[in-house]
Amino acid sequence: MSNRLSRILTTIFVLAVVLLPIYWLVSTSLKSNREITQEGTLYPHVPTLDNYVRLFTEKQFGSYLTNSLVVTFFSVAIALIVGAMGAYAIARFRLPFAAERKVGLFLLTLRIIPPVVILIPVYLLMLSLGLLDSWLGLIATYTAFNVTFCVWMMESFFSEIPVDLEEAAMVDGDSRFGAFRRITLPLAAPGLAATAIFAVLVTFNEFLFALALTATPRAMTMPRGTATLIGRIDTDWASMAAAGVIGALPIVFFALLVQRHLVRGLTMGAVK
Amino acid sequence: MRTGTQARKYRLQGAGLDLALPYLMLAPGLTIVLGVLVYPLWDGLRASTRAYRYGSPVADVGLQNYLHLWSDAQFLNALWVTVKFVALSVSFEAVLGFALALFCLHEFRGIRLLRTVLIIPMVITPVVVAIVFRLIYASDAGMLTALSKATGGGEVQILGNPLNAFIGLVALDVWEWTPLMFLILLAGLQSLPHEPFEAARVDGAGAWRVFADLTFPMMRPVLAVAIVLRTIDAFGTFDQVFVLTRGGPGEATRLISIYGYDTAFKFQQTGYAAALFVTIGLVVLALAFSAIRLLRRVDAS
Numbered sequence: 001m002s003n004r005l006s007r008i009l010t011t012i013f014v015l016a017v018v019l020l021p022i023y024w025l026v027s028t029s030l031k032s033n034r035e036i037t038q039e040g041t042l043y044p045h046v047p048t049l050d051n052y053v054r055l056f057t058e059k060q061f062g063s064y065l066t067n068s069l070v071v072t073f074f075s076v077a078i079a080l081i082v083g084a085m086g087a088y089a090i091a092r093f094r095l096p097f098a099a100e101r102k103v104g105l106f107l108l109t110l111r112i113i114p115p116v117v118i119l120i121p122v123y124l125l126m127l128s129l130g131l132l133d134s135w136l137g138l139i140a141t142y143t144a145f146n147v148t149f150c151v152w153m154m155e156s157f158f159s160e161i162p163v164d165l166e167e168a169a170m171v172d173g174d175s176r177f178g179a180f181r182r183i184t185l186p187l188a189a190p191g192l193a194a195t196a197i198f199a200v201l202v203t204f205n206e207f208l209f210a211l212a213l214t215a216t217p218r219a220m221t222m223p224r225g226t227a228t229l230i231g232r233i234d235t236d237w238a239s240m241a242a243a244g245v246i247g248a249l250p251i252v253f254f255a256l257l258v259q260r261h262l263v264r265g266l267t268m269g270a271v272k
Numbered sequence: 273m274r275t276g277t278q279a280r281k282y283r284l285q286g287a288g289l290d291l292a293l294p295y296l297m298l299a300p301g302l303t304i305v306l307g308v309l310v311y312p313l314w315d316g317l318r319a320s321t322r323a324y325r326y327g328s329p330v331a332d333v334g335l336q337n338y339l340h341l342w343s344d345a346q347f348l349n350a351l352w353v354t355v356k357f358v359a360l361s362v363s364f365e366a367v368l369g370f371a372l373a374l375f376c377l378h379e380f381r382g383i384r385l386l387r388t389v390l391i392i393p394m395v396i397t398p399v400v401v402a403i404v405f406r407l408i409y410a411s412d413a414g415m416l417t418a419l420s421k422a423t424g425g426g427e428v429q430i431l432g433n434p435l436n437a438f439i440g441l442v443a444l445d446v447w448e449w450t451p452l453m454f455l456i457l458l459a460g461l462q463s464l465p466h467e468p469f470e471a472a473r474v475d476g477a478g479a480w481r482v483f484a485d486l487t488f489p490m491m492r493p494v495l496a497v498a499i500v501l502r503t504i505d506a507f508g509t510f511d512q513v514f515v516l517t518r519g520g521p522g523e524a525t526r527l528i529s530i531y532g533y534d535t536a537f538k539f540q541q542t543g544y545a546a547a548l549f550v551t552i553g554l555v556v557l558a559l560a561f562s563a564i565r566l567l568r569r570v571d572a573s
Binding site for chain 1: 315387400508529533550
Protein backbone atom coordinates (compact mmCIF):
# COMPACT_ATOMS: atom_id res chain seq x y z
CA MET A 1 0.00 0.00 0.00
CA SER A 2 2.76 2.43 0.91
CA ASN A 3 4.42 1.30 -2.29
CA ARG A 4 1.41 2.39 -4.27
CA LEU A 5 1.21 5.69 -2.48
CA SER A 6 4.86 6.46 -3.17
CA ARG A 7 4.27 5.65 -6.83
CA ILE A 8 1.36 8.03 -7.04
CA LEU A 9 3.27 10.76 -5.25
CA THR A 10 6.34 10.34 -7.48
CA THR A 11 4.19 10.43 -10.61
CA ILE A 12 2.45 13.60 -9.47
CA PHE A 13 5.76 15.20 -8.57
CA VAL A 14 7.32 14.44 -11.97
CA LEU A 15 4.22 15.63 -13.81
CA ALA A 16 4.27 18.85 -11.82
CA VAL A 17 7.95 19.52 -12.50
CA VAL A 18 7.46 19.02 -16.23
CA LEU A 19 4.12 20.75 -16.61
CA LEU A 20 4.35 23.74 -14.24
CA PRO A 21 6.86 25.65 -16.42
CA ILE A 22 4.64 25.02 -19.43
CA TYR A 23 1.57 26.09 -17.51
CA TRP A 24 3.34 29.32 -16.60
CA LEU A 25 4.25 29.98 -20.24
CA VAL A 26 0.68 29.48 -21.44
CA SER A 27 -0.85 31.35 -18.55
CA THR A 28 1.49 34.33 -19.01
CA SER A 29 0.64 34.42 -22.70
CA LEU A 30 -3.02 34.96 -21.81
CA LYS A 31 -2.40 37.89 -19.47
CA SER A 32 -1.88 41.55 -20.24
CA ASN A 33 1.50 43.07 -19.44
CA ARG A 34 -0.12 45.13 -16.71
CA GLU A 35 -1.45 42.04 -15.01
CA ILE A 36 1.93 40.31 -15.32
CA THR A 37 4.16 42.98 -13.82
CA GLN A 38 1.86 44.82 -11.44
CA GLU A 39 -0.51 42.24 -10.09
CA GLY A 40 1.70 39.14 -10.31
CA THR A 41 -1.30 36.84 -10.54
CA LEU A 42 -0.89 33.05 -10.52
CA TYR A 43 -3.46 32.56 -13.28
CA PRO A 44 -4.91 34.96 -15.88
CA HIS A 45 -7.73 36.85 -14.15
CA VAL A 46 -8.72 38.60 -17.38
CA PRO A 47 -7.70 36.16 -20.13
CA THR A 48 -6.97 37.79 -23.48
CA LEU A 49 -5.81 36.62 -26.89
CA ASP A 50 -4.44 40.05 -27.78
CA ASN A 51 -0.84 38.89 -27.44
CA TYR A 52 -1.38 36.25 -30.11
CA VAL A 53 -3.18 38.58 -32.46
CA ARG A 54 -0.32 41.08 -32.18
CA LEU A 55 2.25 38.43 -33.14
CA PHE A 56 0.58 37.87 -36.47
CA THR A 57 -0.56 41.40 -37.23
CA GLU A 58 2.52 43.34 -36.08
CA LYS A 59 5.37 40.86 -35.71
CA GLN A 60 5.34 38.85 -38.94
CA PHE A 61 4.85 35.48 -37.26
CA GLY A 62 3.00 34.34 -40.35
CA SER A 63 6.18 34.65 -42.42
CA TYR A 64 8.29 32.92 -39.78
CA LEU A 65 5.90 30.00 -39.77
CA THR A 66 5.86 29.77 -43.56
CA ASN A 67 9.65 29.95 -43.73
CA SER A 68 10.02 27.24 -41.11
CA LEU A 69 7.59 24.91 -42.85
CA VAL A 70 9.15 25.38 -46.29
CA VAL A 71 12.73 25.02 -45.09
CA THR A 72 11.96 22.02 -42.89
CA PHE A 73 9.96 20.25 -45.58
CA PHE A 74 12.57 20.55 -48.32
CA SER A 75 15.66 19.88 -46.26
CA VAL A 76 14.12 16.79 -44.67
CA ALA A 77 12.66 15.46 -47.91
CA ILE A 78 15.88 15.84 -49.88
CA ALA A 79 17.99 14.41 -47.07
CA LEU A 80 15.69 11.41 -46.78
CA ILE A 81 15.80 10.54 -50.47
CA VAL A 82 19.50 11.09 -50.83
CA GLY A 83 20.22 9.53 -47.44
CA ALA A 84 18.16 6.41 -48.12
CA MET A 85 20.12 5.72 -51.30
CA GLY A 86 23.44 6.25 -49.57
CA ALA A 87 22.43 4.15 -46.60
CA TYR A 88 21.33 1.33 -48.86
CA ALA A 89 24.62 1.39 -50.72
CA ILE A 90 26.54 1.19 -47.46
CA ALA A 91 24.34 -1.58 -46.08
CA ARG A 92 24.35 -3.80 -49.16
CA PHE A 93 27.44 -3.30 -51.29
CA ARG A 94 31.07 -4.09 -50.77
CA LEU A 95 33.32 -1.68 -52.56
CA PRO A 96 37.09 -1.86 -53.08
CA PHE A 97 39.09 -0.84 -49.99
CA ALA A 98 35.90 -1.13 -47.92
CA ALA A 99 35.11 2.35 -49.21
CA GLU A 100 31.45 2.11 -48.20
CA ARG A 101 32.37 1.48 -44.57
CA LYS A 102 34.76 4.39 -44.63
CA VAL A 103 32.07 6.68 -46.01
CA GLY A 104 29.73 5.61 -43.22
CA LEU A 105 32.37 6.23 -40.56
CA PHE A 106 33.24 9.55 -42.11
CA LEU A 107 29.61 10.71 -41.98
CA LEU A 108 29.36 9.59 -38.37
CA THR A 109 32.48 11.59 -37.52
CA LEU A 110 30.98 14.67 -39.14
CA ARG A 111 27.85 14.07 -37.08
CA ILE A 112 29.83 14.11 -33.83
CA ILE A 113 31.48 17.47 -34.46
CA PRO A 114 29.31 20.21 -32.91
CA PRO A 115 27.70 22.25 -35.73
CA VAL A 116 28.94 25.48 -34.16
CA VAL A 117 32.45 24.48 -35.33
CA ILE A 118 31.65 25.21 -38.98
CA LEU A 119 29.38 28.15 -38.36
CA ILE A 120 31.86 30.78 -39.56
CA PRO A 121 32.95 29.09 -42.80
CA VAL A 122 29.35 28.19 -43.69
CA TYR A 123 28.44 31.82 -43.13
CA LEU A 124 31.32 32.92 -45.38
CA LEU A 125 30.30 30.34 -48.00
CA MET A 126 26.69 31.53 -48.09
CA LEU A 127 27.93 35.11 -48.13
CA SER A 128 30.06 34.45 -51.21
CA LEU A 129 27.24 32.56 -52.92
CA GLY A 130 24.78 35.35 -52.20
CA LEU A 131 22.59 32.91 -50.25
CA LEU A 132 22.42 34.80 -46.97
CA ASP A 133 18.88 35.50 -45.79
CA SER A 134 17.32 33.08 -48.27
CA TRP A 135 15.41 29.81 -48.12
CA LEU A 136 17.98 28.15 -50.33
CA GLY A 137 20.91 28.88 -48.03
CA LEU A 138 19.09 27.39 -45.03
CA ILE A 139 17.82 24.41 -47.02
CA ALA A 140 21.32 23.58 -48.29
CA THR A 141 22.79 23.78 -44.79
CA TYR A 142 20.09 21.76 -43.06
CA THR A 143 20.02 19.15 -45.82
CA ALA A 144 23.74 18.52 -45.37
CA PHE A 145 23.38 18.14 -41.60
CA ASN A 146 20.40 15.85 -42.04
CA VAL A 147 22.18 13.65 -44.56
CA THR A 148 24.90 12.77 -42.04
CA PHE A 149 22.52 11.17 -39.57
CA CYS A 150 19.90 9.99 -42.07
CA VAL A 151 22.49 7.77 -43.74
CA TRP A 152 23.71 6.50 -40.43
CA MET A 153 20.26 5.73 -38.99
CA MET A 154 18.81 4.22 -42.14
CA GLU A 155 21.83 2.02 -42.75
CA SER A 156 21.00 0.07 -39.63
CA PHE A 157 17.36 -0.27 -40.69
CA PHE A 158 18.32 -1.60 -44.12
CA SER A 159 20.78 -4.07 -42.59
CA GLU A 160 17.94 -5.61 -40.61
CA ILE A 161 16.04 -6.55 -43.77
CA PRO A 162 16.96 -9.98 -45.17
CA VAL A 163 18.72 -9.74 -48.50
CA ASP A 164 16.93 -12.90 -49.75
CA LEU A 165 13.80 -10.87 -50.49
CA GLU A 166 15.68 -8.65 -52.91
CA GLU A 167 17.38 -11.62 -54.50
CA ALA A 168 14.01 -13.22 -55.09
CA ALA A 169 12.75 -10.06 -56.76
CA MET A 170 15.83 -9.91 -58.93
CA VAL A 171 15.46 -13.54 -59.93
CA ASP A 172 11.96 -12.57 -61.01
CA GLY A 173 13.48 -9.97 -63.31
CA ASP A 174 13.65 -6.86 -61.22
CA SER A 175 16.71 -4.61 -61.54
CA ARG A 176 18.84 -3.96 -58.51
CA PHE A 177 17.47 -0.47 -58.10
CA GLY A 178 13.94 -1.77 -58.75
CA ALA A 179 14.37 -4.31 -55.97
CA PHE A 180 15.53 -1.54 -53.65
CA ARG A 181 12.60 0.67 -54.55
CA ARG A 182 9.85 -1.94 -54.54
CA ILE A 183 10.99 -4.39 -51.85
CA THR A 184 13.47 -2.93 -49.38
CA LEU A 185 12.22 0.61 -49.15
CA PRO A 186 8.63 -0.29 -48.19
CA LEU A 187 9.89 -2.84 -45.67
CA ALA A 188 12.09 -0.24 -44.05
CA ALA A 189 9.21 2.25 -43.87
CA PRO A 190 8.90 2.32 -40.05
CA GLY A 191 12.60 2.99 -39.77
CA LEU A 192 12.42 5.68 -42.41
CA ALA A 193 9.52 7.25 -40.55
CA ALA A 194 11.54 7.33 -37.33
CA THR A 195 14.42 8.95 -39.19
CA ALA A 196 12.16 11.50 -40.86
CA ILE A 197 10.52 12.48 -37.59
CA PHE A 198 13.85 12.95 -35.91
CA ALA A 199 15.04 15.06 -38.83
CA VAL A 200 11.90 17.23 -38.69
CA LEU A 201 12.42 17.87 -34.98
CA VAL A 202 16.05 18.82 -35.33
CA THR A 203 15.48 21.00 -38.39
CA PHE A 204 12.41 22.84 -37.17
CA ASN A 205 14.10 23.63 -33.85
CA GLU A 206 17.47 24.71 -35.26
CA PHE A 207 18.52 28.16 -34.15
CA LEU A 208 22.26 28.78 -34.43
CA PHE A 209 22.55 28.69 -38.21
CA ALA A 210 19.24 30.49 -38.65
CA LEU A 211 20.68 33.19 -36.42
CA ALA A 212 23.83 33.59 -38.50
CA LEU A 213 22.36 33.03 -41.96
CA THR A 214 19.11 35.02 -41.83
CA ALA A 215 18.40 38.63 -40.99
CA THR A 216 14.89 39.60 -42.14
CA PRO A 217 11.38 38.09 -42.04
CA ARG A 218 12.03 37.03 -45.63
CA ALA A 219 13.89 33.95 -44.44
CA MET A 220 13.81 33.97 -40.63
CA THR A 221 12.51 30.74 -39.17
CA MET A 222 10.30 30.40 -36.14
CA PRO A 223 13.05 30.03 -33.49
CA ARG A 224 14.99 32.86 -35.12
CA GLY A 225 11.99 35.17 -35.23
CA THR A 226 11.07 34.36 -31.64
CA ALA A 227 14.57 35.17 -30.44
CA THR A 228 14.55 38.47 -32.34
CA LEU A 229 11.40 39.51 -30.57
CA ILE A 230 13.14 39.00 -27.26
CA GLY A 231 16.18 41.00 -28.20
CA ARG A 232 14.13 44.00 -29.13
CA ILE A 233 11.55 44.27 -26.42
CA ASP A 234 13.08 43.07 -23.25
CA THR A 235 10.16 43.46 -20.93
CA ASP A 236 7.21 42.67 -23.17
CA TRP A 237 6.66 39.43 -21.27
CA ALA A 238 3.20 38.88 -22.69
CA SER A 239 4.38 38.89 -26.33
CA MET A 240 7.37 36.78 -25.39
CA ALA A 241 5.16 34.15 -23.79
CA ALA A 242 2.74 34.11 -26.71
CA ALA A 243 5.69 33.79 -29.10
CA GLY A 244 6.95 30.87 -27.05
CA VAL A 245 3.59 29.12 -27.29
CA ILE A 246 3.28 29.71 -31.03
CA GLY A 247 6.91 28.72 -31.57
CA ALA A 248 6.55 25.44 -29.73
CA LEU A 249 3.01 24.46 -30.62
CA PRO A 250 3.58 22.98 -34.11
CA ILE A 251 6.50 20.82 -33.06
CA VAL A 252 4.97 19.60 -29.78
CA PHE A 253 1.75 18.74 -31.58
CA PHE A 254 3.74 16.90 -34.23
CA ALA A 255 5.82 15.04 -31.65
CA LEU A 256 2.80 13.86 -29.67
CA LEU A 257 1.14 12.74 -32.89
CA VAL A 258 4.04 10.51 -33.88
CA GLN A 259 5.11 9.66 -30.35
CA ARG A 260 5.78 5.96 -30.87
CA HIS A 261 8.12 6.41 -33.83
CA LEU A 262 9.76 9.32 -32.10
CA VAL A 263 10.78 7.32 -29.06
CA ARG A 264 12.17 4.65 -31.32
CA GLY A 265 14.26 7.17 -33.23
CA LEU A 266 15.51 8.93 -30.14
CA THR A 267 16.55 5.82 -28.26
CA MET A 268 17.87 3.90 -31.24
CA GLY A 269 21.58 3.55 -31.56
CA ALA A 270 22.10 4.01 -27.87
CA VAL A 271 20.66 0.64 -26.98
CA LYS A 272 21.96 -1.29 -29.94
CA MET B 273 26.59 0.42 -33.11
CA ARG B 274 27.42 -1.46 -36.32
CA THR B 275 27.76 -4.86 -34.74
CA GLY B 276 26.93 -7.77 -36.99
CA THR B 277 25.97 -5.71 -40.00
CA GLN B 278 29.22 -6.50 -41.73
CA ALA B 279 28.70 -10.23 -41.31
CA ARG B 280 25.25 -9.99 -42.81
CA LYS B 281 26.42 -8.23 -45.93
CA TYR B 282 26.07 -10.05 -49.15
CA ARG B 283 27.77 -9.50 -52.40
CA LEU B 284 25.34 -9.64 -55.22
CA GLN B 285 26.46 -10.03 -58.79
CA GLY B 286 25.52 -7.46 -61.30
CA ALA B 287 26.44 -6.11 -64.67
CA GLY B 288 26.39 -2.84 -66.54
CA LEU B 289 24.59 -0.11 -64.70
CA ASP B 290 24.28 -2.31 -61.63
CA LEU B 291 28.06 -2.20 -61.17
CA ALA B 292 28.00 1.57 -60.99
CA LEU B 293 24.90 1.57 -58.79
CA PRO B 294 26.58 1.82 -55.38
CA TYR B 295 28.55 4.85 -56.52
CA LEU B 296 25.51 6.44 -58.09
CA MET B 297 23.57 5.92 -54.88
CA LEU B 298 26.29 7.38 -52.69
CA ALA B 299 27.10 10.31 -54.95
CA PRO B 300 24.22 12.76 -54.24
CA GLY B 301 24.54 12.57 -50.47
CA LEU B 302 28.30 12.83 -50.55
CA THR B 303 28.17 15.79 -52.92
CA ILE B 304 25.93 17.76 -50.58
CA VAL B 305 28.00 16.86 -47.54
CA LEU B 306 31.29 17.66 -49.26
CA GLY B 307 30.00 21.00 -50.51
CA VAL B 308 28.22 22.27 -47.43
CA LEU B 309 30.10 20.60 -44.56
CA VAL B 310 33.53 19.38 -45.61
CA TYR B 311 34.56 22.34 -47.73
CA PRO B 312 33.61 24.79 -44.92
CA LEU B 313 35.48 22.60 -42.46
CA TRP B 314 38.59 22.91 -44.57
CA ASP B 315 37.93 26.59 -45.11
CA GLY B 316 37.61 27.00 -41.37
CA LEU B 317 40.98 25.35 -40.86
CA ARG B 318 42.48 27.77 -43.34
CA ALA B 319 40.79 30.76 -41.73
CA SER B 320 42.11 29.71 -38.34
CA THR B 321 45.68 30.38 -39.48
CA ARG B 322 44.93 33.90 -40.63
CA ALA B 323 44.37 37.31 -39.16
CA TYR B 324 41.26 39.18 -40.32
CA ARG B 325 40.35 42.82 -40.47
CA TYR B 326 36.82 43.97 -41.33
CA GLY B 327 35.89 40.46 -42.40
CA SER B 328 38.70 39.85 -44.90
CA PRO B 329 42.01 38.06 -44.36
CA VAL B 330 45.03 40.36 -44.09
CA ALA B 331 47.90 38.10 -43.01
CA ASP B 332 48.96 34.50 -42.47
CA VAL B 333 49.79 34.01 -38.82
CA GLY B 334 50.41 30.26 -38.70
CA LEU B 335 49.42 28.74 -35.38
CA GLN B 336 49.41 32.02 -33.51
CA ASN B 337 45.62 32.05 -33.11
CA TYR B 338 45.78 28.64 -31.48
CA LEU B 339 48.57 29.64 -29.13
CA HIS B 340 46.84 32.85 -28.21
CA LEU B 341 43.80 30.88 -26.99
CA TRP B 342 45.70 29.50 -24.03
CA SER B 343 46.68 32.91 -22.72
CA ASP B 344 43.21 34.38 -23.28
CA ALA B 345 41.58 34.61 -19.86
CA GLN B 346 38.10 34.91 -21.39
CA PHE B 347 38.59 31.73 -23.41
CA LEU B 348 39.89 29.82 -20.39
CA ASN B 349 36.96 31.06 -18.32
CA ALA B 350 34.48 30.02 -21.03
CA LEU B 351 36.11 26.59 -21.19
CA TRP B 352 35.88 26.22 -17.42
CA VAL B 353 32.24 27.34 -17.34
CA THR B 354 31.45 24.88 -20.13
CA VAL B 355 33.14 21.97 -18.36
CA LYS B 356 31.33 22.79 -15.11
CA PHE B 357 28.03 23.12 -16.95
CA VAL B 358 28.41 19.84 -18.84
CA ALA B 359 29.64 17.85 -15.84
CA LEU B 360 26.88 19.07 -13.53
CA SER B 361 24.02 18.83 -16.03
CA VAL B 362 24.91 15.41 -17.38
CA SER B 363 25.47 13.96 -13.89
CA PHE B 364 22.10 15.14 -12.68
CA GLU B 365 20.42 13.92 -15.85
CA ALA B 366 22.03 10.50 -15.60
CA VAL B 367 21.09 9.97 -11.95
CA LEU B 368 17.56 11.33 -12.29
CA GLY B 369 16.96 9.60 -15.60
CA PHE B 370 18.16 6.26 -14.23
CA ALA B 371 16.04 6.58 -11.11
CA LEU B 372 13.00 7.48 -13.16
CA ALA B 373 13.61 4.60 -15.58
CA LEU B 374 13.87 2.10 -12.72
CA PHE B 375 10.69 3.58 -11.28
CA CYS B 376 8.82 3.21 -14.56
CA LEU B 377 10.05 -0.29 -15.28
CA HIS B 378 7.08 -1.79 -13.45
CA GLU B 379 3.91 -1.18 -15.37
CA PHE B 380 1.34 0.78 -13.43
CA ARG B 381 -1.57 3.05 -14.15
CA GLY B 382 -0.53 6.49 -15.24
CA ILE B 383 2.77 5.38 -16.73
CA ARG B 384 1.64 6.11 -20.28
CA LEU B 385 0.61 9.60 -19.34
CA LEU B 386 3.97 10.07 -17.64
CA ARG B 387 5.91 8.92 -20.69
CA THR B 388 3.88 11.12 -23.01
CA VAL B 389 4.36 14.17 -20.85
CA LEU B 390 8.09 13.51 -20.52
CA ILE B 391 8.46 13.81 -24.29
CA ILE B 392 7.47 17.46 -24.21
CA PRO B 393 10.61 19.07 -22.73
CA MET B 394 12.98 17.53 -25.23
CA VAL B 395 10.94 18.27 -28.33
CA ILE B 396 10.14 21.89 -27.51
CA THR B 397 12.31 24.29 -29.48
CA PRO B 398 15.37 25.08 -27.29
CA VAL B 399 14.78 28.79 -27.84
CA VAL B 400 11.31 28.39 -26.36
CA VAL B 401 12.68 26.38 -23.44
CA ALA B 402 14.86 29.38 -22.69
CA ILE B 403 11.82 31.67 -22.88
CA VAL B 404 9.97 29.39 -20.48
CA PHE B 405 12.79 29.65 -17.98
CA ARG B 406 13.14 33.39 -18.38
CA LEU B 407 9.49 33.64 -17.49
CA ILE B 408 10.16 31.50 -14.43
CA TYR B 409 13.28 33.37 -13.30
CA ALA B 410 12.34 36.98 -14.13
CA SER B 411 12.61 38.99 -10.95
CA ASP B 412 9.55 41.13 -11.72
CA ALA B 413 7.18 38.81 -13.58
CA GLY B 414 8.63 35.37 -12.91
CA MET B 415 6.90 32.33 -11.50
CA LEU B 416 9.37 32.10 -8.64
CA THR B 417 8.76 35.69 -7.64
CA ALA B 418 4.99 35.27 -7.97
CA LEU B 419 5.09 32.14 -5.80
CA SER B 420 7.34 33.82 -3.28
CA LYS B 421 5.05 36.84 -3.07
CA ALA B 422 1.98 34.63 -2.76
CA THR B 423 3.57 33.06 0.31
CA GLY B 424 4.66 36.36 1.78
CA GLY B 425 8.23 36.60 0.44
CA GLY B 426 9.87 39.17 -1.82
CA GLU B 427 11.39 39.22 -5.31
CA VAL B 428 13.58 36.28 -6.25
CA GLN B 429 16.83 37.19 -8.02
CA ILE B 430 18.08 34.49 -10.40
CA LEU B 431 19.45 35.90 -13.62
CA GLY B 432 21.06 38.93 -12.00
CA ASN B 433 23.24 36.87 -9.69
CA PRO B 434 26.22 34.98 -11.19
CA LEU B 435 25.91 31.81 -9.14
CA ASN B 436 22.11 31.67 -9.33
CA ALA B 437 22.17 32.27 -13.08
CA PHE B 438 24.59 29.40 -13.55
CA ILE B 439 22.48 27.08 -11.40
CA GLY B 440 19.42 28.29 -13.28
CA LEU B 441 21.04 27.30 -16.56
CA VAL B 442 21.91 23.85 -15.24
CA ALA B 443 18.33 23.47 -14.02
CA LEU B 444 17.07 24.36 -17.50
CA ASP B 445 19.29 21.73 -19.09
CA VAL B 446 18.25 19.10 -16.54
CA TRP B 447 14.59 19.89 -17.15
CA GLU B 448 15.06 19.68 -20.90
CA TRP B 449 17.24 16.59 -21.22
CA THR B 450 16.53 14.26 -18.29
CA PRO B 451 13.64 12.83 -20.34
CA LEU B 452 16.02 11.73 -23.10
CA MET B 453 18.27 10.02 -20.56
CA PHE B 454 15.15 8.42 -19.10
CA LEU B 455 13.93 7.08 -22.45
CA ILE B 456 17.30 5.63 -23.45
CA LEU B 457 17.82 4.00 -20.06
CA LEU B 458 14.26 2.67 -19.94
CA ALA B 459 14.74 1.06 -23.37
CA GLY B 460 18.00 -0.39 -22.05
CA LEU B 461 16.36 -1.78 -18.91
CA GLN B 462 13.55 -3.32 -20.93
CA SER B 463 16.02 -5.12 -23.17
CA LEU B 464 17.85 -6.83 -20.27
CA PRO B 465 17.37 -10.64 -20.04
CA HIS B 466 14.88 -11.82 -17.39
CA GLU B 467 16.64 -14.99 -16.20
CA PRO B 468 19.28 -13.50 -13.88
CA PHE B 469 16.64 -11.42 -12.12
CA GLU B 470 14.38 -14.41 -11.61
CA ALA B 471 17.31 -16.41 -10.27
CA ALA B 472 18.15 -13.60 -7.87
CA ARG B 473 14.57 -13.46 -6.68
CA VAL B 474 14.54 -17.23 -6.07
CA ASP B 475 17.73 -16.78 -4.06
CA GLY B 476 15.97 -14.13 -2.02
CA ALA B 477 18.24 -11.20 -2.94
CA GLY B 478 17.09 -7.80 -1.75
CA ALA B 479 16.30 -4.89 -4.03
CA TRP B 480 19.60 -3.13 -3.38
CA ARG B 481 21.65 -6.32 -4.01
CA VAL B 482 19.82 -6.90 -7.28
CA PHE B 483 20.56 -3.35 -8.36
CA ALA B 484 24.23 -3.35 -7.35
CA ASP B 485 25.07 -6.84 -8.59
CA LEU B 486 22.82 -7.21 -11.64
CA THR B 487 21.05 -4.12 -12.93
CA PHE B 488 23.87 -1.64 -12.69
CA PRO B 489 26.66 -3.83 -14.18
CA MET B 490 24.38 -4.95 -17.01
CA MET B 491 23.30 -1.38 -17.71
CA ARG B 492 26.82 0.04 -17.77
CA PRO B 493 27.26 0.01 -21.56
CA VAL B 494 23.88 1.71 -22.21
CA LEU B 495 24.52 4.19 -19.43
CA ALA B 496 27.93 4.98 -20.87
CA VAL B 497 26.55 5.54 -24.36
CA ALA B 498 23.79 7.77 -23.03
CA ILE B 499 26.27 9.83 -21.03
CA VAL B 500 28.64 10.17 -23.98
CA LEU B 501 25.81 11.27 -26.29
CA ARG B 502 24.59 13.86 -23.83
CA THR B 503 28.09 15.10 -23.06
CA ILE B 504 28.88 15.71 -26.72
CA ASP B 505 25.56 17.45 -27.18
CA ALA B 506 25.87 19.57 -24.06
CA PHE B 507 29.30 20.77 -25.13
CA GLY B 508 27.73 22.54 -28.09
CA THR B 509 24.89 24.16 -26.09
CA PHE B 510 24.19 27.58 -27.52
CA ASP B 511 20.50 28.43 -28.09
CA GLN B 512 19.36 28.22 -24.49
CA VAL B 513 22.16 30.44 -23.15
CA PHE B 514 21.81 32.91 -25.99
CA VAL B 515 18.19 33.55 -25.08
CA LEU B 516 18.30 33.02 -21.31
CA THR B 517 21.35 35.03 -20.23
CA ARG B 518 23.39 35.88 -23.32
CA GLY B 519 26.36 34.64 -21.25
CA GLY B 520 25.84 36.93 -18.31
CA PRO B 521 25.79 38.26 -15.75
CA GLY B 522 29.42 39.08 -16.45
CA GLU B 523 30.86 35.84 -17.76
CA ALA B 524 29.02 33.56 -15.36
CA THR B 525 27.15 31.57 -18.00
CA ARG B 526 29.26 32.37 -21.03
CA LEU B 527 29.78 28.94 -22.56
CA ILE B 528 32.49 28.34 -25.12
CA SER B 529 29.99 28.43 -28.02
CA ILE B 530 28.70 31.85 -26.95
CA TYR B 531 32.21 33.21 -26.60
CA GLY B 532 33.11 31.88 -30.04
CA TYR B 533 29.97 33.36 -31.57
CA ASP B 534 30.66 36.77 -30.06
CA THR B 535 34.29 36.64 -31.14
CA ALA B 536 33.24 35.97 -34.71
CA PHE B 537 30.13 38.06 -35.16
CA LYS B 538 30.32 40.77 -32.53
CA PHE B 539 34.07 41.41 -32.45
CA GLN B 540 34.68 40.31 -36.07
CA GLN B 541 37.81 38.35 -35.14
CA THR B 542 37.10 35.71 -37.77
CA GLY B 543 40.46 33.94 -37.71
CA TYR B 544 40.67 33.77 -33.96
CA ALA B 545 37.11 32.49 -33.67
CA ALA B 546 37.82 29.85 -36.33
CA ALA B 547 40.81 28.63 -34.32
CA LEU B 548 38.61 28.49 -31.24
CA PHE B 549 35.99 26.40 -33.00
CA VAL B 550 38.55 24.04 -34.52
CA THR B 551 39.90 23.50 -31.02
CA ILE B 552 36.42 22.71 -29.68
CA GLY B 553 35.83 20.33 -32.57
CA LEU B 554 39.07 18.48 -31.82
CA VAL B 555 38.29 18.28 -28.10
CA VAL B 556 34.82 16.83 -28.78
CA LEU B 557 36.18 14.34 -31.33
CA ALA B 558 38.92 13.22 -28.94
CA LEU B 559 36.29 12.84 -26.24
CA ALA B 560 34.05 10.80 -28.51
CA PHE B 561 36.78 8.52 -29.80
CA SER B 562 38.23 7.79 -26.39
CA ALA B 563 34.71 7.03 -25.18
CA ILE B 564 34.14 4.64 -28.08
CA ARG B 565 37.43 2.93 -27.37
CA LEU B 566 36.60 2.61 -23.70
CA LEU B 567 33.23 1.11 -24.58
CA ARG B 568 34.82 -1.43 -26.89
CA ARG B 569 37.15 -2.51 -24.13
CA VAL B 570 34.25 -2.87 -21.71
CA ASP B 571 32.40 -4.87 -24.35
CA ALA B 572 35.34 -7.17 -24.92
CA SER B 573 36.05 -7.96 -21.28
